[in-house]
Amino acid sequence: MTSTDTTIAAGAPGEVARLGRSTQQRATVLRALVGSEDFVSAQVLHARLIDEGARVGLSTVYRTLTALAEAGLADTVRDPEGERLFRHRPGPHHRHYLRCRTCGRSVAVDSHLVETWAERTATANDFTEVAHTVELTGICADCTTTSPRP
Amino acid sequence: MTSTDTTIAAGAPGEVARLGRSTQQRATVLRALVGSEDFVSAQVLHARLIDEGARVGLSTVYRTLTALAEAGLADTVRDPEGERLFRHRPGPHHRHYLRCRTCGRSVAVDSHLVETWAERTATANDFTEVAHTVELTGICADCTTTSPRP
DNA sequence: GTTTTTGCAAAGCTTTTGCAATCCG
DNA sequence: CGGATTGCAAAAGCTTTGCAAAAAC
Numbered sequence: 001m002t003s004t005d006t007t008i009a010a011g012a013p014g015e016v017a018r019l020g021r022s023t024q025q026r027a028t029v030l031r032a033l034v035g036s037e038d039f040v041s042a043q044v045l046h047a048r049l050i051d052e053g054a055r056v057g058l059s060t061v062y063r064t065l066t067a068l069a070e071a072g073l074a075d076t077v078r079d080p081e082g083e084r085l086f087r088h089r090p091g092p093h094h095r096h097y098l099r100c101r102t103c104g105r106s107v108a109v110d111s112h113l114v115e116t117w118a119e120r121t122a123t124a125n126d127f128t129e130v131a132h133t134v135e136l137t138g139i140c141a142d143c144t145t146t147s148p149r150p
Numbered sequence: 151m152t153s154t155d156t157t158i159a160a161g162a163p164g165e166v167a168r169l170g171r172s173t174q175q176r177a178t179v180l181r182a183l184v185g186s187e188d189f190v191s192a193q194v195l196h197a198r199l200i201d202e203g204a205r206v207g208l209s210t211v212y213r214t215l216t217a218l219a220e221a222g223l224a225d226t227v228r229d230p231e232g233e234r235l236f237r238h239r240p241g242p243h244h245r246h247y248l249r250c251r252t253c254g255r256s257v258a259v260d261s262h263l264v265e266t267w268a269e270r271t272a273t274a275n276d277f278t279e280v281a282h283t284v285e286l287t288g289i290c291a292d293c294t295t296t297s298p299r300p
Numbered sequence: 301g302t303t304t305t306t307g308c309a310a311a312g313c314t315t316t317t318g319c320a321a322t323c324c325g
Numbered sequence: 326c327g328g329a330t331t332g333c334a335a336a337a338g339c340t341t342t343g344c345a346a347a348a349a350c
Contacts, residue, residue: 021304021349043339057307062340078228082314083339098275109271117263118286125248125257127288134284136268138277171324171329193314207332212315232339233314 019067025056029064030073030088038106039077039085039099077135098136102143109136170217175206179214180223180238188256189227189235189249227285248286252293259286 019026032045040048046061065086068074075094077085087106089095096114099106114134122130182195190198196211215236218224225244227235237256239245246264249256264284272280 023305023349025306041339055307059308059341060306063305066340078230078232080228081338082228082232082234084232098271098277100277101279101281107275109275111267113267114264114284117261117267121248121259121286122288125259126291127248127250128294129251130286130288131251132284132286134264134282136271136280136282138272138280141276144278173324173330175331191314205332209316209333210331213330216315231313 019064019071025060026064028054028056029061030068033065033068033074033086034088036088038104039087039097041079041083041085043083045086077133096134096136098138100140100143101137102139105140175210176214178204178206179211180218183215183218183224183236184238186238188254189237189247191229191233191235193233195236227283246284246286248288250290250293251287252289255290 028049029045032049033040036045042058042062042065045065046056046058049056049061065074065076068088069076069086072094073089074086075089075097077087077097079085087097095108096111097106098109111134114132118130118132122128178199179195182199183190186195192208192212192215195215196206196208199206199211215224215226218238219226219236222244223239224236225239225247226237227247229235237247245258246261247256248259261284264282268280268282272278
């Protein structure tokens with residue numbers, strides 16, 4: 001099941017409960033993810049944490065991020081190279097993002113239209129339990145004017 | 151750059167020319183891809199060819215499929231596990247598909263709405279060179295009535 | 301005192317690459 | 326011929342897993 005999935009239900013109460021025991025490592029990873037404005041890979045997040053002096057294993061980062069995604073607390077996306085990227089999901093519903101291919105920045109976009117289109121398309125084809133993934137990429141204004149790289 | 155990408159230009163004439171020399175292996179792979187109704191991974195396609203008695207290396211299948219995708223002759227998609235799936239693209243423009251999570255069948259869907267939505271969203275956010283990937287999955291009618299598996 | 305979680309290293313996967321042999325034109 | 330292509334095996338990533346030590350409750 002893809003990450004940015006309509007079928008994920010993120011109940012308001014007890015969200016964290018699904019993550020099992022609360023450990024320092026999990027708190028650290030979650031905090032880092034929340035603090036990250038944009039999509040990050042497990043590897044990058046791990047490197048960042050190590051840099052900051054935190055002692056967390058890469059496996060733990062992977063396990064925690066996967067758990068968060070399964071719990072509906074994070075959106076995930078596959079970058080073209082197949083790497084999995086994670087981003088904290090603030091609201092109860094999943095979001096779609098527009099990401100800059102040059103600097104990596106991303107902004108959440110209104111996807112009303114896509115949501116309903118997905119529903120309708122599925123219904124029209126006799127499909128049930130629709131899920132969808134949408135990835136939008138482009139070059140942001142900053143990167144259009146200036147040269148590449150942040 | 152993701153496969154199902156609006157920015158890919160598939161010129162009508164000389165499409166095949168971009169693939170370099172015409173060899174038996176390439177012909178075989180292309181034929182297999184065209185013959186395949188749905189998305190297939192390089193590995194599955196390779197296995198299928200070997201089964202049929204064709205003598206093609208896995209690397210060649212990868213190289214050929216990648217070339218086809220770059221030439222705009224195939225759409226590609228990442229499945230949730232990160233595997234790359236390929237599908238022959240009949241028309242000059244990229245398509246979007248609705249895939250059944252149970253039996254794997256997929257149907258091309260009309261994505262007018264999404265295309266324009268992508269354009270507009272990007273423009274509204276001062277992004278240029280928009281590209282997008284859309285993946286729709288669900289359970290098809292056949293799989294809803296009968297139990298799993300084709 | 302159990303039971304879960306961690307972290308390391310090793311394994312698993314898909315995909316890519318190096319390079320000699322081979323094929324196409 | 327001469328350069329493009331193939332195929333094998335090895336390498337490269339990213340991610341997962343096995344298992345003993347550590348932490349949580």
